[in-house]
Amino acid sequence: MSGSNGWVPRLGVLVSYLRTEEKLILADARGRGIPVTPLFDKELVLDFAAPTAAASGVDVDVVLDRCVAHARAGYAIRAFERWGIPTLNSAESVHLCDDKAENSLALEAAGIPTPRTVLAFTMESALKACELGGYPAVLKPVAGSWGRLLAKVNGPEQANAVIAQKLELGSVGHGVMYIQEFVPKPDRDIRAYVVGERVLAA
Template identity: 30%
Template sequence: MSYSGWLIYNAGLISKKFTEMNRWYEQAGQSINMEVTSIKNTEVYAFIKENQLFVDGQKNNPDFVLFLDKDIRLADQFERLGIPVFNSKETIDICDNKITMYQILAQHNLPIPNTIFAPMIFPGNVEADAAFLDFIEKELSYPMIVKEAYGSFGAQVYLVKNRKELEEKNRDLLHIPHLYQTLIESSVGRDIRIHIVGDKVVASMMRSSIEDFRANVTNGGKMEAVDPPESFKKLAIQASLATGADFSGVDLLFGKNGEPIICEVNSNAHIKNIFDCTRVDVTKDILQYIKVQLTKNS
């Protein structure tokens, strides 16, 4: 049976990098007899009329949705209509917020750096809480990592070296969800990105930067194809499955004895860097996986 799906992407992401990625998915679909149509999230209207849920993309509803966006309300609408969504609304929601993501990983007893979540403070209160900063200092040592809950490309990840910087960061982020975290010193500027589809590793690369504590390619991280140790592969699979991801890009840090520690699980991992580095086209694995899931459930 042939399936037709919608690839949903965000209307704000129309750079060449993103449109090129959509073409890859469309082509990968063609090669396995699946029709993939790229649609912006603003071109599909989610609504309720006479007490019934609808999505209207001016076309028949698809057999599946490949959700490359973070518009979880739209993903939710598809799911409530019984249309299979990859990754699920739940997974996208978990991975989008680093606080929820770490909570889920810890609940699965998976290794993550020690992490403290900032309390939510309504805008009425502008005072930093010295007792909370004391608690952070008691639990974590300098230099430490501070991360906003929502962020990517390393842009919302900071290094804090002393009390003064901690106070400043805390004040800057007072009304923004964020967290404080142990810096894994043995991994500064270095991590491993592992792409998972289902419960399998499909591609891996090491990223290392000499200029920055963040290994993101956007921060000057250099990519190198690697075959990671089994312990890294196993943990990446466990982390991906813990978030319920159908496919993901897991970032792992190097612990001081070379053991893997989870940095994050990306539900919307980019596929171009990993292709440039390893020549593995992850889109094929993802669509093949979706096909198997649809066939299983039909």
């Protein structure tokens, strides 16, 4: 893979650790003659005062984000973009996808149907929000994945207990109550990968 002048971009793959998928990406890139380097998030030292990424120890031309640590990836990608390094995905896309509230606002603005979603910021307003969509309701943190700290509440008593626990945790994110209607479904989880207007895999 090269441009018309024979130049081949150096690919950096931002990772937390090498899973099977990352190993396959690295092997495929090398098989295509693309210089590729894994960029382990735990080893990065990103000096904002450095004039270039290379001066901060990252000597690549483009970065593919495969990092599982959302906060680390978000900050690293912003730094790479500040140094003029294209990233896949962009910092804006990563931020939009990492924040459930931002994501829901974008989907709503685009007219894409999603479960009814309500934000609230106190115990009292969160209980009212649960009543809006009716019980059961689903409470989620605005950041995070893999179902961590997600709770289905079947009534006001359960909602009160879960909300109280979130507020007790004390972090900024836990002070934002992201509440969705519960959608009954068969015992399955369907994930579709959409690029543009095409579903490439599901």
